[in-house]
Amino acid sequence: MSRLLPDELWEKIEAHLPPQERSPRGGRPAVPHKQALLGILLVAKTGMQWNALPWEAFECSGVTCWRRLRDWQDAGIWQRIHQDLLRELDWIGGIDWSRGVVDADSIPGKKRGDCTGKNPTDRGRLGTKRHVLTDARGTPLCVVFSGANRHDSVMLEPLLDAFHGIKRPGGPGRPKKRFKKLHADKxxxxxRCREALRQRSMTPRIARRQVESKDTLGKHRWVVERTMSWFDGFRKLRIRDERNLEHFKALHSIACIFICFRQLQRFS
Known part of the structure; x- marks a missing residue:
């Protein structure tokens, strides 16, 4: 299972997980964290249902894996791992602050829940919209969600505000979160979008409707499209079947962790 979870990445994740202790009441020992994590990753990568997870693979039930996903999300563990990897990347120059890129795409949904809405481009079917901020290399920095009926432009400021920046370990000053330029499509x-960027001391590079060719700024925006395709490599993210938004966020954080880890290997 090293292809599913590289040893180096497991060491980074394990450092954030709570210690496992035997219950004083006795009983069956808890499933080791690594086995539960492997089950979570298999579900995330293949898109299978939690109750379809084969017990024989990790000696861990789908319910146990789902509970660990939920508990670690509630504890903020997935987000902290993502932030730690971003700090490592920034430390070695792997974050390109010259340009940021934003984009959004819609994800079909099977169930109602937080941040679902009727998608006007999909015959009014339920869906969730994913809004993504990346650097110039396509590293996912922040992801927020809305109903599929929300316009991309309305979520620009919430997306920028949700990114709390990257602070180097022990470094002085505030976390770094400002790009020189920020690219977006039409x-x-x-x-209001241009003004929001200027207020944050970023130069807006937004394609103009009926004026600029779609190829003019596409040479910088394509990286976020590639990031979206990286997300789709995790089949559990292609269709939202998690009613609870926090569980869907957790799966996206896992995808961000793997993408950042690959970027870290590239620059190390």
């Missing part, structure tokens, strides 16, 4: 071509 869905963000509104005065």
């Amino acid at each position: 869905a963000y071509d509104f005065p």
Whole structure:
């Protein structure tokens, strides 16, 4: 299972997990964290249902894996691992602060829940919209969600505000979160979006409707499209079947962790 979870990444994740202790009441020992994590990753990668997870593979039930996913999300563990990997990347120059890129795409949904809405481009079917901020290399920095009926431009400021920046370990000053330029497609071509970027001391590079060719700024925006395709490599993210938004966020954090780990290997 080293292909599913490289040893180096497991060491980084294990450092954030709570210690496992035997219950004073006795009983069956808890499933080791690594086995539960492997089950979570198998579900995330293949898109299978939790109750379809084969016990023989990890000696761990789908219910146990789902509970660990939930508990670690509630404890903020997935987000902390993602932030730690971003700090490591920034430390070795792997984050390109010259340009940021934002984009959004819609994910079909099977169930109602937080951040679901009727998708006007999909015959009014339920869906969730995923809004992503990356650096110039496509490293996912922040992901927020809305109903599929929300316009991309409305979520620009919530997306930027949700990114709390990257602070180097022991470094002085505030976390770094400002790009020199921020690229976006024509869905963000509104005065309020440009003003929001200027207020944050970023130069807006937003494609203009009916003026600029789609190829003019595409040479910088393509990286976020590639990041979206990296997300789709985790089949559990292609269709939202998690009613609870926090569980869906956790699966996206796992995808971000793996993408950042690959970027870290590239620059190490």
